[in-house]
Amino acid sequence: MIESDLLTRLSGLVSRFEEVGTLITDPSVISDMKRFVKLTKEYRELEKINLARLEYIRTQEGLAEARAILDTEQDAEMREMAREELELCTNRIPELEEEIKLLLVPADPQDEKNAIVEIRGGTGGDEAAIFAGDLYRMYVRFCENKGWKIEQTSSTEGTSGGFKEVIFTVTGDNVYGTLKYESGVHRVQRIPQTETQGRVHTSAATVAVLPEADEFDVEIKESDIRTDIFCASGHGGQSVNTTYSAVRLVHIPTGIAVQCQDEKSQLKNKAKALTELRSRIYNMEYQKYLDEIAGKRKTMVSSGDRSAKIRTYNYPQGRITDHRINYTIYNLSDFMDGNIQEVIDKLIIAENAERLKEAEF
Numbered sequence: 001m002i003e004s005d006l007l008t009r010l011s012g013l014v015s016r017f018e019e020v021g022t023l024i025t026d027p028s029v030i031s032d033m034k035r036f037v038k039l040t041k042e043y044r045e046l047e048k049i050n051l052a053r054l055e056y057i058r059t060q061e062g063l064a065e066a067r068a069i070l071d072t073e074q075d076a077e078m079r080e081m082a083r084e085e086l087e088l089c090t091n092r093i094p095e096l097e098e099e100i101k102l103l104l105v106p107a108d109p110q111d112e113k114n115a116i117v118e119i120r121g122g123t124g125g126d127e128a129a130i131f132a133g134d135l136y137r138m139y140v141r142f143c144e145n146k147g148w149k150i151e152q153t154s155s156t157e158g159t160s161g162g163f164k165e166v167i168f169t170v171t172g173d174n175v176y177g178t179l180k181y182e183s184g185v186h187r188v189q190r191i192p193q194t195e196t197q198g199r200v201h202t203s204a205a206t207v208a209v210l211p212e213a214d215e216f217d218v219e220i221k222e223s224d225i226r227t228d229i230f231c232a233s234g235h236g237g238q239s240v241n242t243t244y245s246a247v248r249l250v251h252i253p254t255g256i257a258v259q260c261q262d263e264k265s266q267l268k269n270k271a272k273a274l275t276e277l278r279s280r281i282y283n284m285e286y287q288k289y290l291d292e293i294a295g296k297r298k299t300m301v302s303s304g305d306r307s308a309k310i311r312t313y314n315y316p317q318g319r320i321t322d323h324r325i326n327y328t329i330y331n332l333s334d335f336m337d338g339n340i341q342e343v344i345d346k347l348i349i350a351e352n353a354e355r356l357k358e359a360e361f
Contacts, residue, residue: 006100010053017046049103056096063089105355110211110286111177116279117209120165121158122185124203127192129158132205134336135186136166141338148172153260153272169212176211181347183209184308190315200316212275213282220278226250229266249273256280325350
């Protein structure tokens with residue numbers, strides 16, 4: 001019986017929830033920041049499960065009480081209230097069971113992290129760079145609507161506008177867990193600004209979303225980093241091009257290189273570059289986890305495969321099609337204005353269905 005199985009699994013987590021709650025108040029644990037951060041995260045996850053468990057128990061008790069009243073009570077008003085309670089509880093129990101099942105399935109441990117997003121113009125030359133710029137504006141508006149903070153770390157502009165490459169960080173709640181679905185190849189079909197014959201061209205841009213590594217995730221030795229300082233380029237006035245403020249960091253053991261150029265601050269640039277470097281090193285291991293997911297799942301909704309064509313933006317028809325779930329909508333202008341949550345929600349539902357299937361509930 002679903003009810004009995006769920007309560008049995010939930011009861012086993014109650015003691016762990018109480019244990020972790022005690023541990024995070026222990027001075028010896030608090031002084032070990034790496035362990036404290038890990039336990040605090042576990043506590044938040046267990047707290048969600050415990051709250052759902054308590055609501056599930058209360059709802060079952062409400063259902064039993066309503067049935068008892070209907071079996072024994074003669075008062076018409078009491079019976080009507082019991083019928084309403086019975087209907088409410090009967091509808092709520094299956095919803096709670098689905099919510100609890102999802103909470104019991106291990107989520108991607110990176111979902112709560114901030115994200116580093118890379119957008120690169122792909123096939124299509126100048127038009128691809130223009131499209132990469134359109135995607136960048138789309139994500140900026142989406143993030144602004146979510147109340148997330150965006151910081152651009154580096155960019156290379158296209159000759160006719162847009163970006164050959166733009167990299168930025170996004171800070172907020174559950175950023176990676178939301179934006180990870182955007183990793184892959186985005187294809188656009190439209191008449192380019194540079195087209196004189198009015199023909200529709202197909203271009204592409206790639207989007208990569210990486211979880212931003214915490215300081216405790218990756219330890220980097222200062223001796224393993226080569227630091228290059230050079231003049232920044234781009235907008236910002238004369239000081240940008242004459243002040244040695246841009247920073248390039250090279251991680252010697254892996255060969256990974258990152259660079260960051262802010263307006264004037266070399267220290268700020270180095271701090272941002274170090275965060276990105278740490279994230280890229282961390283991502284090398286994380287990619288193995290994504291590859292493992294991709295090997296198991298059919299739709300690969302969030303597999304992180306950056307070579308997979310995930311979405312087509314057809315301007316003549318005003319259409320967006322997400323190929324992972326075969327979902328099409330006809331509100332392209334609204335979508336490009338940052339209103340992309342509807343598609344992300346559909347992708348989350350598809351992934352949750354896969355996670356539940358894997359867990360064999």
